[in-house]
Amino acid sequence: MTPKNLLIQEILALEKERNAIILAHNYQPGIIQDLADLTGDSLELSRKAQETDADVIVFCGVHFMAETAAILNPEKIVLLPNPAAGCPMADMITAQDVLRIRREFPGVPIITYVNSSAEVKAESTVCCTSANVNRVVASFSEQNTLYLIPDQNLAQYAARHTDKTLHYWKGYCPVHHGLTASMVEKAKAAHPESIFLAHPECRPEVLDLADIVTSTSGMLRYVRDSAHSAFLIGTEIGILHPMRRDNPHKAFYAVSDRMVCPDMKRTSLEDVLRSLQTLTPQVRVAEDIRVRALQAVERMLSI
Numbered sequence: 001m002t003p004k005n006l007l008i009q010e011i012l013a014l015e016k017e018r019n020a021i022i023l024a025h026n027y028q029p030g031i032i033q034d035l036a037d038l039t040g041d042s043l044e045l046s047r048k049a050q051e052t053d054a055d056v057i058v059f060c061g062v063h064f065m066a067e068t069a070a071i072l073n074p075e076k077i078v079l080l081p082n083p084a085a086g087c088p089m090a091d092m093i094t095a096q097d098v099l100r101i102r103r104e105f106p107g108v109p110i111i112t113y114v115n116s117s118a119e120v121k122a123e124s125t126v127c128c129t130s131a132n133v134n135r136v137v138a139s140f141s142e143q144n145t146l147y148l149i150p151d152q153n154l155a156q157y158a159a160r161h162t163d164k165t166l167h168y169w170k171g172y173c174p175v176h177h178g179l180t181a182s183m184v185e186k187a188k189a190a191h192p193e194s195i196f197l198a199h200p201e202c203r204p205e206v207l208d209l210a211d212i213v214t215s216t217s218g219m220l221r222y223v224r225d226s227a228h229s230a231f232l233i234g235t236e237i238g239i240l241h242p243m244r245r246d247n248p249h250k251a252f253y254a255v256s257d258r259m260v261c262p263d264m265k266r267t268s269l270e271d272v273l274r275s276l277q278t279l280t281p282q283v284r285v286a287e288d289i290r291v292r293a294l295q296a297v298e299r300m301l302s303i
Helices: 002-016 029-034 042-052 063-072 093-104 118-122 133-138 152-159 181-190 216-225 238-246 269-278 286-300
Strands: 021-025 038-040 056-060 077-079 110-112 126-128 146-149 165-166 195-198 230-234 251-254
Touching: 002 021, 002 029, 002 269, 021 029, 021 042, 029 110, 029 238, 038 042, 042 063, 056 063, 056 269, 063 077, 063 093, 063 118, 093 110, 093 118, 093 146, 093 230, 110 133, 118 286, 126 133, 126 152, 133 146, 133 152, 146 152, 152 165, 181 195, 195 216, 216 238, 230 238, 238 251
Parallel strands: 021 038, 021 056, 056 077, 110 126, 110 146, 146 165, 195 230, 230 251
Antiparallel strands: none
């Protein structure tokens, strides 16, 4: 048995002993996704964890994702195997920034992308995901003006689907924002037979070139159900692993080899084992912040 397989066996044995569950985001390294009990997007994973009797959640992702798991599962121990795994976009806005927005736009609902800190969620009206942002915007039937944070590209995507006035913060995901129209056109020329799928975090001019604009989970469903055999994928390259694994007779191409999130690639098997051995590092959310952040999440889930 190889050292890697021995490591995996040790993790699985300790996971059982700890009554733990291992969650992995779609952008994690392939070996981490294959190890996990559940894979998916951040909110989806946190909600699935609620349905289990696990005492420990090992969240292989980035910090705000583990925070969301802690918000939804306060009675469980939540571990982030590599504490250096953060999110540049989430770091582009603070709770104090949200308070300033509220003063500048009194009475205007603030819609916060789940890719944000617990403190920012706590100062928000409601949360959204890339999959449901349009439904959340539409749910404010009595308000004609809304403010979306922190992703400018997601906000501009939402603005295409509403007559409301949408103000937005100038944050962005460096991976998606770095994709340009010229890069897409070059990739489309190299793979003319492919359907181009883009994430809503991409620039508007990139979305203009897309055949399909959808979330990571939406992408996975689309390529599974589609009759097409070749796909050009406009999101972090980690998602190519489950696509290729689950659809072996279809072809998948990264729209750019630059679409790599360093934070999503930080988690290693050694990190997962160490976190289970030591039950650290734990991610906790102060109760006063957790309760208010949970309200924003629950408002979204009720829509």
